[in-house]
Amino acid sequence: MSNLLIKGAHVLMEDYTVKVADIAVKDTEILAIGDIPADFKADRTVEGKDHFAAPGFVNGHTHASMTMLRSYGDDMELMDWLNNRIWPTEAKMVEKDIRVGGELALLEMIKSGTTAYADMYGPHMESVIEATIKAGIRGIIARGAIGLFPAGRQILEDNVQLFENYNGAGNGLITIMMGVHAPYTCPPEFCEYARELAVKHNIPIHIHMNETQAEIKQIQEQYGKRPFKYIEDTGLFELPTVAAHCVWLDDEDIAIMKKHNISAIHNPGSNMKLASGVSPVPRLLKEGINVALGTDGASSNNNLDMLEEVRLAAMLHKVNELDPLAVPAKEALKLGTENGAKALLLDKVGKLAPGYKADIVLYDMNRADWCPRHDLVSLLVYSASSSSVDGVICDGKVIMEKGSVLTMDEERILREAQDVAMDLVNR
Template sequence: MKLLIKNCTVLTMAKKGEMLENAYVAIEDGNIVQVGQGESDTGWVADRVIDGAGVVCMPGLVNTHTHAAMSLLRSYADDLPLMEWLQEKIWPLEAKLTTDHVYNGTKLAALEMIKSGTTCFADQYFFMSDVGKAVEEAGMRAVLARGMIGLNQNADLALAESEEFITEWNGAAKGRITAVMGPHAPYTCPPPYMEKVLKLAEKLNVGIHIHLAETKSEVNQIRDEYQKTPIELVSDQGVLDFPTIAAHCVHLTDSDIDILKAKNVGVAHNPESNMKLASGIAPINKLLQAGINVGIGTDGAASNNNLDMIEEMRSAALLQKVATEDPTVMDAYQVLQMATVGGAKVLNLDDKIGTVEVGKRADLILIDLNKPHLQPKHKVYANIVYAAIASDVDTVIVDGEVVMESREVKTLDEAEVIEGANSAVKELVD
């Protein structure tokens, strides 16, 4: 199909501050084939035209770390520290989850993400084939990992399920799904188990999605057991020799930062979850100054409590400013980069998405600027980071397919998804 978006403002994210007024984006077979100002080439005729008057067209937002099905646990266990939250509330309830619960929870998360402008997300959970089915139906792009904990009786089963999932789903949904390995963290995956994980990752030629240095208690535990920081431990184990998505990275030494840079690790920053669980403030400004790829994630809705990347961008910017007592840190454009092309780099997808450029896949969102809180338009990208809200996202396109238009999601029945999620929760909690 040939799709043309015309009369819009294009925020390309390809060059700092590049914004094209009265512009167009031409899409064919899911690829961006033309970007320019004025009229598209006269020899190219679209099958469908979207009039973008009054809207900004930009890359879709990339959520670099979440646990989608945990949308079912939203507001279930609030106001607790991480380990108590996990061990006494979350893990016991997760032990009761079924494939149906995870499928319905993931569809609820996908609906929420689409309606707030996220086109791609990285997920680590279990029953991942059901997550894959939900992603495929929603029309989203995703990097999926079967979460693995090496300390329980299901440790070897998790390895077997990971291999089965990756074999079946890597490259599925017309290439929109990437499958990777998901060891939970160094404190739940001891060295003998991590060795098995890495052997399987090498066999399947895939990357790693892991939680690292999220809390002081984790860092202290790893130091007590191994006389190393979590970053030093996984680096020495060879984890970081694989393409790695490192979630959180809150408590880092200068040496840790040097390792992350040397190993080209992508960091998924989750400011709101880290604030809510009082895990600490990640040194994002130092990571960016070191040249490390940093994206933004929401973490799961059980510790956030939403999957709104626009809100997460604003939190990321304000948190770094107050932590450093420097208002120039993390300017609006840099934060928008982190949520788009930066996120794509963290997920190793920047050859496909993250910018509005010829040759990229058409993962795009249209934001309606005709709102009082988005006027006047001194700096459009600053308005998006500091003033926009999720409902300003009018249209979402993934892989050249329109998945939401005029706030109506085309791929999912909203009422049906909500009913399915509530039924799943009632069954789970009862």
């Protein structure tokens, strides 16, 4: 391991103030900000002048390898999109599709400032895990299981095997969750089996919840209850749970979320594009529920740019609530960083402070969209684009410098991704 010194950056402190300071990184953690110990000797120095240093984004919900289907099925209703475009094509995917799609996602996420992501997807997740370790960011990986499929139970068991083989891999970069797709695709006995396995092995749950009105109506007609009550009755919520979307919620749903400390993963870009609705984020925050942000998959967003999700979260709820104070810039940034770390059970991640993991993004402020610099947090959320990401450090390692990703072959990935995606849809 080595020591790293970032010189003279504008640093976003844990209280969301900004100060010009040096950052000392020892091995994987931030040692000091500002008052650097006299005996600290840097093995490497990064120039931080005219750069804004902020925590890396935490993408709380995505389907990484769906980059292969970006622009393949747009301007469609959710179930039409799933049934007629996405699921039939996903059924043809082989290991190479998953691997290359994952690599493309990792490249895009690093270049837009993401240092941790939660992925729920299909077979061959081992390839995505290995690519994540090589890329050098944190992956919270789940094998998505659909209970309506004949192989559903086997997929849950595969998820357990993934946990046993990879949880903690990559010097702690990888953690494994249990992927239970959604209430409308997972019958009660399937959810109960998922709970049994998850409890036995202490695996947290990643699930889609209440994304559309149609799925809520379907569950009510089938089981006489809303999806949150339905899943609660299977016992799944006994495990730590991240619930993606949480768009259509009533008082009972929110009470269940509070009771079980469920984290909501808000995906504003995807929900807007698919016209799913608007999650009641201001109310959830007032109720003390942890809300984080996700991009969802690149086929329903269509990018994996967390800075864009932060901006959407800040702006969408202002117009939806007709309140310019709803989800201010600092709150939106918190949703994309420390709240995501909390949701994904990442210890000492999501802030820049001594003792926290050195997951740091450096934004180049020598740009028109960063000028004038009255309020750097406001500039990041409302003005800057992810193209200003100049450097990325994760777990104390420099993985992107001067706009170039050091851990991935960008030219090869882009070329291969184009070829593989075309082959997939024409297969």
